[in-house]
Amino acid sequence: MVLALACCALAVACIDERAALALFDHPDVAVEATDRADGALPDGVASTEIPTGDAGRIVDVGQGDLGDDPGPEMDGAGADASDAEAATADLAIDDLPDADPAELAGDATLTDLPAGEDIETGDDAAVGLDQNASPAADAAVDATGVDLCAAITTCDDGDPCTFGEACVAGACLPGAATTCDDGNDCTADMCDPASGCTATALPAGATCAVGLCTSGTCKAPPKGMAWIPAGAFVLGCTAGDVACQPAEAPTATVQLSGHYLGLREVTAAEYGVCVSGGGCGPPAACGAAVTFIQPAKATHPVNCVTWDQAKDYCAWQGGRLPTEAEWERAARGGKPDLLFGWGNQPPGCDPGLPSFAVWAAGGLGCGLDGTWPAQSGLPLGFGLQGMAGNVREWVADWFAADAYTQPPQTDPKGPLAGSHRVVRGGGFESGSPIALRNSARGAEKPSVASSSLGFRCAKDGP
């Protein structure tokens, strides 16, 4: 209380500034801040008002910058030069060497001493300092040995957006600002000055680390699928594409809802599970390149399936075929104006390069006379494989050459009726890169079963 009386006779503010400086300048004192997130002391801490009779509460925290600039009335050692004698007598802060404030966020316990406990000067443990903080005991007791923090059981700077307030040498340090980060990337975190930290669930469909958000929780996509977030893209011919076909024009900007899409073509083994389970009919025996029930080709895309079989398989999985627009946007991988998912260079047969595609270069299927495993090649945008080549892929839409003349601007689903279904992406029998372009549109009668024709599934978002 000697400190408080001496200081208050000079200026109310001096208590706090000296106390704070003693802490900043001391090499060994480490303030316990068990709730502090970043482990650092605030840059500028200056409490400017301590109401008399309530030494334990700082009700108005100023925005000074004592940590970096002690101000004109402080000398280089962090003490008030004009009051050096009094300060030395009461606080002994002049003889504390400089210290890095970053070292001060640590492990001492400064406020856990029961109020009113009788203590002796110089007894480090008795004043609540840990064993590494012994020099600070001089600053933490007054000339008669009374603990300067003994009467202060709670420090609260009155700001719910800070925490880690602590009593040091008789005065409360204000808390450090918090980011309010709750560690959940499906909530928006902020601090309300009235109520403190809040965490509000992001809208369903927001993208998070492993998938998408639902009810404030990050949910991974179904196995083997990617989450394709909602967004707009230009459907149809890529700008500057000299191979643009009439059916790919005119272009139109369309908006798509978020949805899931298979990372690769459905494999023969996966389709076989549906056949065994009674959900799908067996593929046709459509030639030497058939993959169904071929042990060496279990991981190859299933082929020789009709449009209805493809549709049935996806429904059995709880999904559906992707629309033509969904397929094209996913193939573009979120990038505009590219001919292929990897860029504008033509496809090649090197699976170590992004431009890899299984097509009829050097023979059917890059010389293997058929399909490759569905996981071949580097994943491109959204993590997808095999959008270009390997097997052509059934999509949901009926084909019409003029389908793009007036497409709906949101989630287009193609003509209401037709004789052919759209197929996309080209396959191992395609002899021209033109067929593998993002915008290329093929068509087949829905009853066709071809060894170069398979599919992948989509699924609505939650």
Ligand SMILES: [Ca+2]
């Ligand atoms: Ca959050």
Ligand SMILES: [Ca+2]
């Ligand atoms: Ca494909």
